[in-house]
Amino acid sequence: MKELIILGSTGSIGIQSLEVAEKNGFRVTGLTAGSNINLLESQARKFKPLSVAVADTNKAKELKIKLKDTDIKVYSGTDGVCEVAVGRGDTLISAIVGIAGLKPTLCAIKAGKTIALANKETMVTAGEIVNNLAKENGVKILPVDSEHSAIFQSLEASDRKLLKKIILTASGGPFFGKTQKDLENVTVKQALNHPNWSMGAKITIDSATLMNKGLEVIEAVHLFGVKPDDIEVLIHRQSILHSAVEFCDGAVIAQLGTPDMKLPIQYALTYPERTFSYGGLSLSDIGTLTFQKPDTDTFKSLPTCIDAIKKGGIYPAAVNGANEQSVKLFLEGKIKFLDIAEFNARVLSDIKNVKNFTVEDIFNTDKLARELVNGYYLKGKRYLSLPLLIVYGRI
Ligand code: NDP
Numbered sequence: 001m002k003e004l005i006i007l008g009s010t011g012s013i014g015i016q017s018l019e020v021a022e023k024n025g026f027r028v029t030g031l032t033a034g035s036n037i038n039l040l041e042s043q044a045r046k047f048k049p050l051s052v053a054v055a056d057t058n059k060a061k062e063l064k065i066k067l068k069d070t071d072i073k074v075y076s077g078t079d080g081v082c083e084v085a086v087g088r089g090d091t092l093i094s095a096i097v098g099i100a101g102l103k104p105t106l107c108a109i110k111a112g113k114t115i116a117l118a119n120k121e122t123m124v125t126a127g128e129i130v131n132n133l134a135k136e137n138g139v140k141i142l143p144v145d146s147e148h149s150a151i152f153q154s155l156e157a158s159d160r161k162l163l164k165k166i167i168l169t170a171s172g173g174p175f176f177g178k179t180q181k182d183l184e185n186v187t188v189k190q191a192l193n194h195p196n197w198s199m200g201a202k203i204t205i206d207s208a209t210l211m212n213k214g215l216e217v218i219e220a221v222h223l224f225g226v227k228p229d230d231i232e233v234l235i236h237r238q239s240i241l242h243s244a245v246e247f248c249d250g251a252v253i254a255q256l257g258t259p260d261m262k263l264p265i266q267y268a269l270t271y272p273e274r275t276f277s278y279g280g281l282s283l284s285d286i287g288t289l290t291f292q293k294p295d296t297d298t299f300k301s302l303p304t305c306i307d308a309i310k311k312g313g314i315y316p317a318a319v320n321g322a323n324e325q326s327v328k329l330f331l332e333g334k335i336k337f338l339d340i341a342e343f344n345a346r347v348l349s350d351i352k353n354v355k356n357f358t359v360e361d362i363f364n365t366d367k368l369a370r371e372l373v374n375g376y377y378l379k380g381k382r383y384l385s386l387p388l389l390i391v392y393g394r395i
Pocket residue numbers: 007008009010011012013014032033034035036037055081094095096097098100118119120121144145146197198199200201202203261
């Protein structure tokens with residue numbers, strides 16, 4: 001029986017992973033959360049893992065008390081999450097959000113676990129290190145991100161050497177068709193209103209800025225060993241064709257399905273087998289599928305990510321760190337929607353590369369990028385007069 005560890009089990013992907021595990025009869029051996037101990041407790045009581053971990057150390061203490069009538073071991077802090085990541089289990093679902101997922105995923109690779117990767121920030125920030133470590137340890141990394149799962153499935157059709165290009169689709173998010181002017185004063189609520197997918201807050205904002213697609217270009221470069229110029233991003237409003245590949249003879253092979261993450265999660269866990277359906281697709285009900293080029297003048301984070309991966313080195317980690325901090329400030333109501341892309345681009349130009357970078361350099365870059373973003377924010381705040389601060393809702 002497959003034994004699963006789920007990092008980030010209280011999140012959108014984590015919860016759906018547990019549904020998939022239950023449906024397929026997998027044994028769940030480890031679960032982790034950032035701080036949501038109420039949900040983690042009920043998951044632990046239902047799935048009876050051997051161990052759980054909470055990144056927030058105070059919350060971990062509380063959970064330990066709550067679970068004292070059970071045999072479940074409770075770990076705490078990032079090290080505790082890593083303990084769960086290397087515990088018993090053959091496959092690990094990496095579904096923490098942000099660079100917080102990097103360290104435990106690296107630990108799991110070193111421990112020889114098969115990785116079902118949802119946490120794209122792991123590949124974005126440290127793709128080369130992750131790939132090298134996976135190779136050294138004979139570890140398979142299977143994509144959970146729906147587009148990358150679609151590419152992975154489409155690539156099965158022929159020899160990888162015959163691949164000409166990847167077509168990476170994007171829904172376009174809630175602000176498709178808008179101009180920079182239209183986006184000047186959009187609210188957090190509007191940005192969180194994704195048309196097709198229900199996801200965690202950070203990735204939902206990334207979808208609204210098209211940063212998510214930029215991160216996915218970088219993720220695809222590392223997962224499939226292609227160059228950024230071999231990836232074409234297309235806006236596909238219906239989120240039915242999850243991505244495609246074109247082979248040397250011009251044949252385009254795609255994977256289509258309803259927008260439901262349980263399908264790519266399950267495929268990563270059952271590959272190369274296929275098991276349950278989560279609702280088939282009626283193409284006649286959908287009727288029309290549309291494809292358009294993205295508006296990179298309005299959604300500038302997409303080209304920023306492509307520049308970052310072309311520059312290579314620590315630049316993708318810098319842009320990712322900048323974005324994590326910008327999105328945090330935006331969700332807190334401290335900066336405007338368009339500031340996110342502006343700050344991400346500024347970090348790319350303000351940061352210096354590090355030669356022969358290590359994992360430590362990645363974490364240092366992430367920290368520096370966040371500090372730069374905080375600096376831009378504070379500087380902007382200082383220059384605003386009191387009435388403007390009230391208008392912008394910053395006080
Ligand atoms: P959520 O915000 O819904 O969940 C994030 C999970 O990570 C939660 O379990 C959260 O715990 C945990 N977490 C947060 N911070 C930390 C931390 N510092 N240390 C340890 N754990 C932490 O995110 P999603 O499920 O939406 O996304 C997870 C990953 O999957 C992201 O990388 C995203 O890009 C990717 N992804 C998501 C898709 C989706 O449909 N949601 C689609 C494709 C990819 P707590 O609940 O306690 O806060």
